[in-house]
Amino acid sequence: MDTSLLSQIVFYFFAAVTLASAAVVVFSRSLIYSAFGLLFTFFGVAALYVFLGADFLAATQLVIYVGGILILLLFGVMLTHKLYDLNLKTETFQVAPSVLLMLAVFGVLVLAMMQTAWYNAGPRQPEPTTAAIGTLLMKDFILPFEVASVLLLIALIGAAMIVRRRAE
Amino acid sequence: MDPKLIADLYSFIPELTVTGTLLLVILADLSLARIRRTLTFVVAAAGLLAAFAFTIPLFGAEPRSLFYGMIALDPMAVFFKAFLLLASLLVLLAAPGSSELAKRQVGEFYALLAGVTLGMMLLAASTDLLMLFLALETVSVGSYIMVGYLKNDRASNEAALKYLLFGAVSSGAMLYGMTLLFGLTGTTKMSAIRDVLSGAAHPGGNALMLLVATVLVIAGFGFKTAAVPFHFWCPDVYTGAPTPVTAFLSVAPKAAGFATLVRFFFTGLAESHGVPPQWATLVSINWMPIVMVLSIITMTFANIAALRQENMKRLLAYSSIAHAGYMLMGASVLSGDGLQSVLVYLITYLFMNLGAFIIVIEIYNRTGSFELKDYRGFSRRSPFLSVAMSIFLLSLMGIPPLAGFFGKFYVFAAAVNRNLVFLAVIGALNSVVAVYYYARVMKAMVIDTGEETARVRVSWGNLALIWVMLVPTVCLMLFWNPVQRLTSSSWHLFLGN
Amino acid sequence: MIGLGHYLVISAALFSLGIMCVLTRKNAVSVLMGVELILNSANLNLVAFSKYAAGNLNGQVFAIFIIIVAAAEVAVALAIVLSMYRMLRTVNLDRADTLKG
Numbered sequence: 001m002d003t004s005l006l007s008q009i010v011f012y013f014f015a016a017v018t019l020a021s022a023a024v025v026v027f028s029r030s031l032i033y034s035a036f037g038l039l040f041t042f043f044g045v046a047a048l049y050v051f052l053g054a055d056f057l058a059a060t061q062l063v064i065y066v067g068g069i070l071i072l073l074l075f076g077v078m079l080t081h082k083l084y085d086l087n088l089k090t091e092t093f094q095v096a097p098s099v100l101l102m103l104a105v106f107g108v109l110v111l112a113m114m115q116t117a118w119y120n121a122g123p124r125q126p127e128p129t130t131a132a133i134g135t136l137l138m139k140d141f142i143l144p145f146e147v148a149s150v151l152l153l154i155a156l157i158g159a160a161m162i163v164r165r166r167a168e
Numbered sequence: 169m170d171p172k173l174i175a176d177l178y179s180f181i182p183e184l185t186v187t188g189t190l191l192l193v194i195l196a197d198l199s200l201a202r203i204r205r206t207l208t209f210v211v212a213a214a215g216l217l218a219a220f221a222f223t224i225p226l227f228g229a230e231p232r233s234l235f236y237g238m239i240a241l242d243p244m245a246v247f248f249k250a251f252l253l254l255a256s257l258l259v260l261l262a263a264p265g266s267s268e269l270a271k272r273q274v275g276e277f278y279a280l281l282a283g284v285t286l287g288m289m290l291l292a293a294s295t296d297l298l299m300l301f302l303a304l305e306t307v308s309v310g311s312y313i314m315v316g317y318l319k320n321d322r323a324s325n326e327a328a329l330k331y332l333l334f335g336a337v338s339s340g341a342m343l344y345g346m347t348l349l350f351g352l353t354g355t356t357k358m359s360a361i362r363d364v365l366s367g368a369a370h371p372g373g374n375a376l377m378l379l380v381a382t383v384l385v386i387a388g389f390g391f392k393t394a395a396v397p398f399h400f401w402c403p404d405v406y407t408g409a410p411t412p413v414t415a416f417l418s419v420a421p422k423a424a425g426f427a428t429l430v431r432f433f434f435t436g437l438a439e440s441h442g443v444p445p446q447w448a449t450l451v452s453i454n455w456m457p458i459v460m461v462l463s464i465i466t467m468t469f470a471n472i473a474a475l476r477q478e479n480m481k482r483l484l485a486y487s488s489i490a491h492a493g494y495m496l497m498g499a500s501v502l503s504g505d506g507l508q509s510v511l512v513y514l515i516t517y518l519f520m521n522l523g524a525f526i527i528v529i530e531i532y533n534r535t536g537s538f539e540l541k542d543y544r545g546f547s548r549r550s551p552f553l554s555v556a557m558s559i560f561l562l563s564l565m566g567i568p569p570l571a572g573f574f575g576k577f578y579v580f581a582a583a584v585n586r587n588l589v590f591l592a593v594i595g596a597l598n599s600v601v602a603v604y605y606y607a608r609v610m611k612a613m614v615i616d617t618g619e620e621t622a623r624v625r626v627s628w629g630n631l632a633l634i635w636v637m638l639v640p641t642v643c644l645m646l647f648w649n650p651v652q653r654l655t656s657s658s659w660h661l662f663l664g665n
Numbered sequence: 666m667i668g669l670g671h672y673l674v675i676s677a678a679l680f681s682l683g684i685m686c687v688l689t690r691k692n693a694v695s696v697l698m699g700v701e702l703i704l705n706s707a708n709l710n711l712v713a714f715s716k717y718a719a720g721n722l723n724g725q726v727f728a729i730f731i732i733i734v735a736a737a738e739v740a741v742a743l744a745i746v747l748s749m750y751r752m753l754r755t756v757n758l759d760r761a762d763t764l765k766g
Contacts (some may be wrong), residue, residue: 004666007667008666008667011671015671015675016680018675018679018722019675019678019679019682022678022679022682022683022702023682025682025698025699025702026682026683026685026689026699026702031694031695031717033690034695034698035698035708038698038701038702041679041702042705045679045705045709047713048672048675048712049709051667052667052712052713052715052716053716054712054715054716054728057708057712057724057725057729059711060729060732061708061732064733064735064736065701065705065735068736069701069739070726072740072743073694073697073698073743076694076697076743076746076747077694077745079747079750080694080746080747080750086719090756095689098688098689099685101685101688102681102682102685102686103681104668104682105680105681105684106677106680106681109382109677109680109681110677111673112376112377112380113375113377113670113673113674113677115373115376115377116351116352116373116374116376116377117373117374118351118352118669118712118714118717118718119351119352119353119364119718119719120354120717120718120720121354121718121719121720121721123462123715124715124720124722129722132722133725133726133729134689136722136726137726137729139170139236140236140723141236141238141298141726141730142173142235142236142298143234143235143236143238143239144238144299144302144730147286147287147303147306148300148302148720148733148734150187150190150283150286150306150307151287151302151305151309151733152733152736152737152738153190153283154280154283154284154306154309154313154737155737155738155740155741157194157276157280157283157313158276158280158310158312158313158741158744159313159740159744160744161273161313161319162313162316162319162744162745162747162748163744163747163748203686225746297727298727298730299733301730301731302730302734305734305738309737309738309741312741312742312745313741316745319748320752322752325745325748325749325752326749328745329742329745329746330748332738332741332742332745333693333696333697333742335737336696336700336742337699337700337703340683340704340707341684341703343703343704343731344680344703344706345678345712346707347710347714347724347727348710349713350710350714350718350719350724350727351673351710351713351714355719355723356721356723356727450677563760581712606676640695653669
């Protein structure tokens with residue numbers, strides 16, 4: 001068995017994990033299941049990043065999405081449901097039309113993709129990306145880098161302000 | 169360090185000042201409780217005023233791009249910097265006069281206002297999709313929090329949640345569209361996107377994908393400018409938010425949204441030729457009809473929906489959607505005239521709309537109500553407020569010689585100049601519909617009689633602010649030359665090398 | 666051979682699922698999960714295009730910024746959801762009806 005076949009099998013495995021768990025997120029009637037579905041989606045996408053030679057991004061995905069965002073969402077699920085509200089259910093509505101709409105969106109996207117000639121500057125050679133990304137962030141992307149810090153500061157001030165309990 | 173970067177920083181002083189203001193306000197908020205309220209206000213006002221002063225020398229600067237092509241320094245960007253700083257400053261001055269905000273700590277409010285202002289200034293100047301997205305999110309995240317500022321108020325919380333969910337979805341869709349553009353062109357720079365797309369061997373080959381990407385990106389802009397059908401959030405959010413925030417949202421982020429919409433379409437998806445430039449859409453994506461249809465349904469829908477509103481904030485929300493429709497019309501005709509008309513419209517809209525909102529704030533302070541029925545007979549309770557409100561409403565209708573007339577005149581003239589008479593006719597018909605709901609408010613205030621008859625005293629702060637809005641609304645035509653000169657020199661865009 | 670098309674189809678599917686999630690769910694936290702699916706699909710696009718189309722790292726850097734923004738957005742969203750829950754004891758959108766749309 002050659003390596004390309006093996007890598008294909010591994011790719012399809014992760015692709016299946018990603019999509020199946022994303023479907024769980026969407027179709028599960030329990031918020032907890034949805035959150036765990038999201039966990040596997042994030043893992044699957046991180047694995048796809050590795051396939052694409054984006055090692056730093058894969059690590060970032062795990063640290064921030066799984067370690068941060070998902071935990072926050074789980075907190076949201078847990079904190080907002082007290083014991084008397086045990087049936088962590090989310091009613092879905094208009095399922096049939098939305099499934100049709102989803103298929104239509106997917107169909108249009110794939111149809112458009114099939115007839116598109118994407119830009120092609122030649123494939124990038126696989127190599128470690130961390131140092132190069134660091135240089136880019138400090139050079140070409142210095143302004144977005146700084147603006148992102150302001151954005152995080154605003155979010156920090158705002159989130160703290162909103163949840164703080166203080167007699168006013 | 170790159171010497172070019174140092175030079176860029178000198179042209180970046182207004183933004184740096186606003187960032188400094190944000191940090192100083194946070195520091196000032198740590199001071200003694202007794203002086204905190206005043207100190208944070210003074211720091212924020214002084215900072216924004218200083219930033220405005222630093223923007224003025226930039227008028228007439230050589231158009232160029234800054235920070236490795238992330239933002240542009242061109243007449244349009246400088247105009248919007250000044251405009252947005254002025255709008256933020258006016259809203260800041262209106263904040264202490266609002267009884268809604270008086271119950272809350274205001275330090276964070278001023279800090280958030282400064283942060284959102286920074287985001288808007290960058291948004292109006294972004295020439296790179298990444299920068300555009302980040303600036304848009306800075307504006308959005310700040311606005312979500314400002315909308316939910318009355319955290320013990322149910323409506324304010326609901327409004328913030330709705331705004332956030334709609335905002336997150338539409339910016340996600342926009343982002344997906346941007347990634348498709350990146351795939352089509354291999355770049356995120358707007359000018360490079362145009363060069364790749366117009367230089368393509370088979371311009372028609374990627375038409376469907378370009379259409380999908382464009383529609384997705386329009387969803388993001390449509391959300392920010394509250395254009396129909398991306399306006400769902402708008403009436404609820406405007407009603408639930410603290411009124412100064414509503415006033416802010418109806419002017420400043422909307423203006424920044426227009427700036428970035430114009431920049432994206434005119435730089436990235438259109439080709440210019442000649443001096444002064446004439447634009448034509450790219451062969452592969454003719455977006456002009458899309459924006460035109462968006463403009464028509466936006467103003468028509470909003471004007472009809474406004475007819476049956478009983479709450480002043482909702483009525484002004486629909487009115488602001490309708491005005492966004494007129495401005496979209498100016499952008500959709502693809503000419504320098506059209507761009508100039510958008511700028512003229514924004515200047516007039518700033519004063520008349522903020523003026524109307526300040527009166528709504530003042531009336532709420534005195535009556536505790538936003539309902540139209542409580543406006544009945546107000547002319548006997550406060551003749552000044554009633555007359556001032558009538559002037560702002562007449563201006564919003566577009567009655568000459570008030571400021572609002574000139575905005576509409578320029579927009580319709582730009583449409584006629586491009587032989588789009590039907591567009592001007594639709595706009596004019598819409599203005600007729602709009603007369604009805606503005607007149608309803610005037611009728612309630614002046615002709616109807618209310619149960620309450622006690623005289624209302626206007627606080628001096630709001631009185632001064634109302635005059636600040638009233639003078640330009642009434643007298644703009646006397647100063648038409650400077651306005652004409654400012655706007656005709658400010659619509660020029662830096663289109664890349 | 667795995668190519669650009671494979672990744673794009675996965676991302677298109679993630680995007681459609683995200684849109685569906687956003688449309689059908691009433692719970693605010695679920696809608697946020699749908700938004701995360703959409704953002705992940707955009708990121709996957711960017712990284713795939715970074716490798717196959719642009720041939721440089723700019724797409725990956727873009728994706729990093731999207732992750733940052735997503736974190737900030739979720740933090741603010743959860744703060745608002747918690748504050749609202751304190752008041753209403755519900756996070757379902759259809760019960761948030763003081764403002765009739």
